[in-house]
Amino acid sequence: MTDAWLDIGALDDIPRRGARVVKTRHGCVALFRTAEDRVFAIDDRCPHKGGPLSEGIVHGNAVTCPLHNWVFSLETGMAQGADSGAVATYPAEVQQGRILLDCARLIAGRAA
Amino acid sequence: MKRRLVVIGAGMASGRALEHLLSADPGGWDVTLFNAEPRGNYNRIMLSPVLSGEKTYAEIVTHDDAWYAAQGITCRFGEAVTAIDRAAKTVTGARGTVAYDKLLIATGSAPFIIPVPGHKLPGVVSYRDLDDTNAMIEASARPGGKAVVIGGGLLGLEAAAGLASRGMEVTVIHLMGHLMERQLDPAAGYLLQKDLEKRGLRIHCKGATKAILGTDRVEAVLLEDGTVYAADLVCMAVGIRPETRLANDAALEVGRGITVNDQLCTSDPDILALGECVEHDSQLFGLVAPLYDQAKVVAATLAGAEAAFRPVQTATKLKVTGVDLFSAGDFAEAEGREDIVFRDPARGIYKRLVIEGARLIGAVMYGDTADGAWFFGLIKDGADITAMRDTLIFGPAYQGGAQTDPLAAVAALPPEAEICGCNGVCKGTITAAIGAGASSLADIRATTKASASCGTCTGLVEQLLAVTLGDDFKLPAAQPVCACTDLTHEDVRRLIKSQGLKSMPAVMQELGWKTSCGCHVCRPALNFYLLADWPLDYTDDAQSRFVNERNHANIQKDGTYSVVPRMWGGMTNPRELRAIADAADKYAIPAVKVTGGQRIDLLGVKKEHLPHIWADLNAAGLVSGHAYSKGLRTVKTCVGTDFCRFGTQDSTGLGIKLEQRLWGAWTPHKVKLAVSGCPRNCAESTCKDVGIICVDSGYEVGVGGAAGMDLKHTEPLAKVPTEAEAIELTVAFVQLYREHAKYLDRPYKWLAKVGLTWVQQQVLDPEIRAGLIERFDLSQTVYQRDPWADRATPAAQAAFAPLADLTREAAE
Numbered sequence: 001m002t003d004a005w006l007d008i009g010a011l012d013d014i015p016r017r018g019a020r021v022v023k024t025r026h027g028c029v030a031l032f033r034t035a036e037d038r039v040f041a042i043d044d045r046c047p048h049k050g051g052p053l054s055e056g057i058v059h060g061n062a063v064t065c066p067l068h069n070w071v072f073s074l075e076t077g078m079a080q081g082a083d084s085g086a087v088a089t090y091p092a093e094v095q096q097g098r099i100l101l102d103c104a105r106l107i108a109g110r111a112a
Numbered sequence: 113m114k115r116r117l118v119v120i121g122a123g124m125a126s127g128r129a130l131e132h133l134l135s136a137d138p139g140g141w142d143v144t145l146f147n148a149e150p151r152g153n154y155n156r157i158m159l160s161p162v163l164s165g166e167k168t169y170a171e172i173v174t175h176d177d178a179w180y181a182a183q184g185i186t187c188r189f190g191e192a193v194t195a196i197d198r199a200a201k202t203v204t205g206a207r208g209t210v211a212y213d214k215l216l217i218a219t220g221s222a223p224f225i226i227p228v229p230g231h232k233l234p235g236v237v238s239y240r241d242l243d244d245t246n247a248m249i250e251a252s253a254r255p256g257g258k259a260v261v262i263g264g265g266l267l268g269l270e271a272a273a274g275l276a277s278r279g280m281e282v283t284v285i286h287l288m289g290h291l292m293e294r295q296l297d298p299a300a301g302y303l304l305q306k307d308l309e310k311r312g313l314r315i316h317c318k319g320a321t322k323a324i325l326g327t328d329r330v331e332a333v334l335l336e337d338g339t340v341y342a343a344d345l346v347c348m349a350v351g352i353r354p355e356t357r358l359a360n361d362a363a364l365e366v367g368r369g370i371t372v373n374d375q376l377c378t379s380d381p382d383i384l385a386l387g388e389c390v391e392h393d394s395q396l397f398g399l400v401a402p403l404y405d406q407a408k409v410v411a412a413t414l415a416g417a418e419a420a421f422r423p424v425q426t427a428t429k430l431k432v433t434g435v436d437l438f439s440a441g442d443f444a445e446a447e448g449r450e451d452i453v454f455r456d457p458a459r460g461i462y463k464r465l466v467i468e469g470a471r472l473i474g475a476v477m478y479g480d481t482a483d484g485a486w487f488f489g490l491i492k493d494g495a496d497i498t499a500m501r502d503t504l505i506f507g508p509a510y511q512g513g514a515q516t517d518p519l520a521a522v523a524a525l526p527p528e529a530e531i532c533g534c535n536g537v538c539k540g541t542i543t544a545a546i547g548a549g550a551s552s553l554a555d556i557r558a559t560t561k562a563s564a565s566c567g568t569c570t571g572l573v574e575q576l577l578a579v580t581l582g583d584d585f586k587l588p589a590a591q592p593v594c595a596c597t598d599l600t601h602e603d604v605r606r607l608i609k610s611q612g613l614k615s616m617p618a619v620m621q622e623l624g625w626k627t628s629c630g631c632h633v634c635r636p637a638l639n640f641y642l643l644a645d646w647p648l649d650y651t652d653d654a655q656s657r658f659v660n661e662r663n664h665a666n667i668q669k670d671g672t673y674s675v676v677p678r679m680w681g682g683m684t685n686p687r688e689l690r691a692i693a694d695a696a697d698k699y700a701i702p703a704v705k706v707t708g709g710q711r712i713d714l715l716g717v718k719k720e721h722l723p724h725i726w727a728d729l730n731a732a733g734l735v736s737g738h739a740y741s742k743g744l745r746t747v748k749t750c751v752g753t754d755f756c757r758f759g760t761q762d763s764t765g766l767g768i769k770l771e772q773r774l775w776g777a778w779t780p781h782k783v784k785l786a787v788s789g790c791p792r793n794c795a796e797s798t799c800k801d802v803g804i805i806c807v808d809s810g811y812e813v814g815v816g817g818a819a820g821m822d823l824k825h826t827e828p829l830a831k832v833p834t835e836a837e838a839i840e841l842t843v844a845f846v847q848l849y850r851e852h853a854k855y856l857d858r859p860y861k862w863l864a865k866v867g868l869t870w871v872q873q874q875v876l877d878p879e880i881r882a883g884l885i886e887r888f889d890l891s892q893t894v895y896q897r898d899p900w901a902d903r904a905t906p907a908a909q910a911a912f913a914p915l916a917d918l919t920r921e922a923a924e
């Protein structure tokens with residue numbers, strides 16, 4: 001499938017060090033904006049007990065799950081420290097203040 | 113035969129080019145030099161020292177009349193060239209036309225003026241040449257004058273510092289979030305801002321100029337956010353653009369600047385150009401170093417020699433006396449780049465190196481720039497730094513990695529430095545006690561009273577013991593807040609107050625945080641400490657709050673939320689109950705429960721429904737119950753004298769009064785209260801953070817109870833005869849807890865550390881109590897707001913909803 005970069009919204013729709021979700025057929029994807037204005041997209045479900053990662057505290061390029069404090073790298077989706085597990089990541093970038101998300105896998109309705 | 117060279121512009125670049133040319137080929141050229149300014153070459157970058165009064169114009173002249181005379185240069189100063197005729201090979205100025213064999217354009221750049229209303233008023237200047245500088249010096253001569261500098265870049269800050277050193281009251285308005293954002297990262301920008309503020313400058317970042325106000329001349333500057341700054345002088349230093357008008361008119365090839373090749377020839381082989389007016393290989397130049405390289409190439413090209421211009425990296429320094437900063441290369445964050453950060457808060461030093469692969473590609477330094485040139489060399493040469501990576505940040509002289517001694521700061525304190533604030537004990541008293549034989553914390557407490565009260569100075573006293581006794585004293589391992597710092601909560605709280613740290617970047621810089629923006633453990637704690645200490649100055653940071661406080665509802669295990677409306681003192685009425693029932697129906701609430709604190713809990717609300725249900729409940733007069741907050745949760749009551757045959761006082765009424773006074777206050781952990789109307793204690797007051805038992809003769813106030821993981825009975829704080837005094841004691845206790853406790857310590861834990869006696873001394877002393885109450889009430893003027901009402905808006909409703917919905921998007 002060709003890539004499908006979609007304009008999802010303005011960078012300013014997400015607070016710095018905050019997140020918003022995008023609904024897809026296989027669940028929500030969380031879009032994070034870091035203090036440095038980088039944007040990352042990962043699945044919004046913590047592999048531990050399903051916590052909404054979009055509601056976690058963002059620090060550096062990582063987020064802490066709000067339910068039991070597992071920490072995930074936004075870059076790789078890998079759990080950090082003693083915990084093991086990972087969430088799927090999706091290509092996202094910012095151009096001229098707009099957030100572009102590669103939605104090919106998301107629209108297809110299947111998680112990769 | 114001498115060839116004719118005409119030069120347009122007597123600036124820094126052409127001055128250097130003429131020197132090279134005339135020394136390489138003396139007598140070969142007949143030179144005519146035009147300059148729009150009524151003077152010859154001077155060192156433009158020294159205008160800032162002229163503005164600040166450290167130098168005079170005479171000291172920055174680079175070529176004087178005698179030099180021009182000796183070289184036989186025809187000077188046409190104060191005469192702007194108005195046209196170039198390439199076919200006739202002439203240029204024309206106000207006083208006539210001159211023919212050339214070769215023409216050199218060096219017109220520099222023109223300052224950019226933002227065309228806001230009022231930009232043409234007298235009193236608005238740019239910062240480019242001696243005339244601008246003189247205008248500013250003249251404006252500063254009037255005592256009490258106010259200046260606004262628009263632009264917090266290199267030039268703007270030099271102008272601002274210069275004006276301030278001439279006694280003006282200066283405000284800098286900068287569009288971006290931090291100063292000099294093109295040269296500095298946010299941390300260095302913060303240090304710079306702090307330094308400048310210490311010198312009396314006012315800095316307004318994220319400020320967009322809307323208009324310059326005034327009738328006959330400038331009077332004030334108005335920003336988009338409505339702020340108005342009075343101004344007798346406005347200096348615009350928002351940027352420059354290459355001065356290309358002549359070249360454009362002459363149909364030379366012009367991009368952003370006049371296009372030149374490696375030999376600095378323009379699209380017309382007889383016309384050369386250099387300096388800020390040119391564009392080489394899509395690049396513009398705004399600093400002199402590359403211009404001086406260009407000058408050499410121009411001289412060579414004119415003399416018929418081989419030479420090619422190769423731009424090099426440039427480094428930046430700010431010429432404000434006493435401010436040490438350095439930046440070079442590229443320091444933006446990007447994939448594959450790594451940072452080495454060094455912070456020394458005690459000396460106000462920040463260094464950051466950016467490494468890509470085996471090379472250093474960027475460096476930002478603040479406070480100590482001694483190694484700047486060395487780092488700059490590594491960047492320019494693209495040197496392989498793999499071998500010295502570990503010690504790179506310490507600079508060329510530093511090999512081997514001795515760490516800064518954590519005790520050194522304590523050792524360096526003078527004897528009169530106050531260590532224990534509660535008892536006014538200074539360092540000298542404590543070291544004297546140690547000299548007299550005290551060898552433990554308990555000894556110090558017994559002999560000097562230091563650390564015997566609230567205990568926040570315990571760490572300091574222990575460090576003093578360690579410094580003075582050396583190996584004889586073992587420092588107990590203090591629990592740092594988190595992995596981002598070695599400091600304890602108590603240290604952090606003490607330092608925030610003593611150093612007047614009022615923002616999260618300030619705390620992280622001054623206290624040497626090891627991460628760029630903290631973590632989920634320290635950020636909520638810092639956010640609380642800052643808002644507790646500086647309610648009027650600090651802006652609460654939602655992104656540093658746990659999800660419950662950010663979303664003003666309790667997150668449940670499935671990611672839904674529970675919503676609890678406030679019922680003052682546990683009282684409600686049919687109208688409120690009806691509104692709650694309606695909301696439960698409308699939002700299909702799966703469970704409705706009465707809580708242990710006598711409130712109604714609506715469980716299982718979807719996040720996007722939160723702002724809507726709040727709006728509905730608000731409309732019925734209900735406000736948020738803060739059941740999710742580290743703050744006042746509930747005041748539980750019994751029915752008291754109104755209905756109960758045993759009741760001695762109006763316990764319900766007192767509960768309502770307490771709840772109305774305390775709600776909305778943020779505290780280190782949740783706080784629960786209860787008031788019982790008699791010792792039968794139907795409200796279970798004796799296991800609350802503050803529990804009041806009403807008796808015939810008055811009110812027994814107990815504190816530090818718990819009914820959670822620990823089960824604890826309250827300890828008696830005091831017994832008072834009137835309801836008003838019971839309220840005062842409660843408020844003072846809560847404020848003392850807010851000011852001293854470690855984040856996430858419930859009052860009973862904090863009480864165990866500081867002792868009931870000390871708490872009693874504080875809240876029972878009329879003067880201290882009044883101070884506590886005053887500070888609490890002040891904080892409430894900011895924080896006692898219903899978060900539901902603030903967020904029952906379309907904007908909040910949009911922010912709580914998904915950013916996009918792809919479920920309906922068709923797969924190709």
Ligand SMILES: Cc1cc2nc3c(=O)[nH]c(=O)nc-3n(C[C@H](O)[C@H](O)[C@H](O)COP(=O)(O)OP(=O)(O)OC[C@H]3O[C@@H](n4cnc5c(N)ncnc54)[C@H](O)[C@@H]3O)c2cc1C
Pocket residue numbers: 120121122123124125126146147148149156157158159160191192193194218219220221239240241267355358386387388389397398399400401403429431
């Ligand atoms: C206050 C200040 C501080 C600075 N500090 C630093 C610093 O610390 N470090 C650094 O590297 N750089 C600094 N700069 C930048 C540096 O001064 C410039 O990069 C440099 O002067 C550019 O040289 P130039 O010869 O291209 O242009 P200029 O020096 O600007 O000279 C151009 C000359 O051409 C004249 N001219 C323009 N049009 C015409 C015309 N049609 N006819 C005749 N004459 C004309 C102008 O009047 C001007 O005198 C500073 C600049 C300023 C204003």
Ligand code: SF4
Pocket residue numbers: 750751752753756757758759760763788789790791792793794795
């Ligand atoms: S605590 Fe005393 S006054 Fe209150 S309801 Fe119980 S018995 Fe009555």
Ligand code: FES
Pocket residue numbers: 046047048049050051065066067068069070
């Ligand atoms: S659900 Fe994320 S840490 Fe438990």
